[in-house]
Amino acid sequence: DTEVTQTPKHLVMGMTNKKSLKCEQHMGHRAMYWYKQKAKKPPELMFVYSYEKLSINESVPSRFSPECPNSSLLNLHLHALQPEDSALYLCASSQVFLAGGINEQFFGPGTRLTVL
């Protein structure tokens, strides 16, 4: 299985709602990533998990809360979002090499989020 799956595909939420995005992989990868991609822009890194521990937080507002319950699953909890948070949220996973090696990232199809 060389697939990263994301649910839901689309999500519309109000500014007072709480929702979660889910990402799953069964490739045995021990690094997982969240990226945010606005229309016609490149993906921007939000969070990196390595061995289920948060290793990078790119100064993301606290209304985005990541969680990595196990090595196959990554969640992004959303609360009190703003309309400017509307974007495609991409999840990716990769191996982690002790020394060297290319950590090729495999991307999921994304969740298209609209905040009203």
Add this chain to the structure above:
Amino acid sequence: AQTVTQSQPEMSVQEAETVTLSCTYDTSENNYYLFWYKQPPSRQMILVIRQEAYKQQNATENRFSVNFQKAAKSFSLKISDSQLGDTAMYFCAFMKPQGGGADGLTFGKGTHLIIQP
């Protein structure tokens, strides 16, 4: 911090032609990795080709090849015999070596490639 620059926002070529997408980057690292990712319309990002900076030989994957010039910090992608399915946004990306950890990709702004029938 690394920066990746793609100077061609959009390119259009006829089917079966050869096209070259340009990418330059800036880094103080000596060892790193470079990638070209393809994102078709409303479809997910997939890896096209990758290059390790310590390898002088240019990477090739079927119709896709790169011209990696480390001193010039240039990493262009050549697509030969272009096909309609090559229509997509192409992103050049940079990654530092990991050494036991994980790091994100730094992407260029992308080049929208259109293959005309």
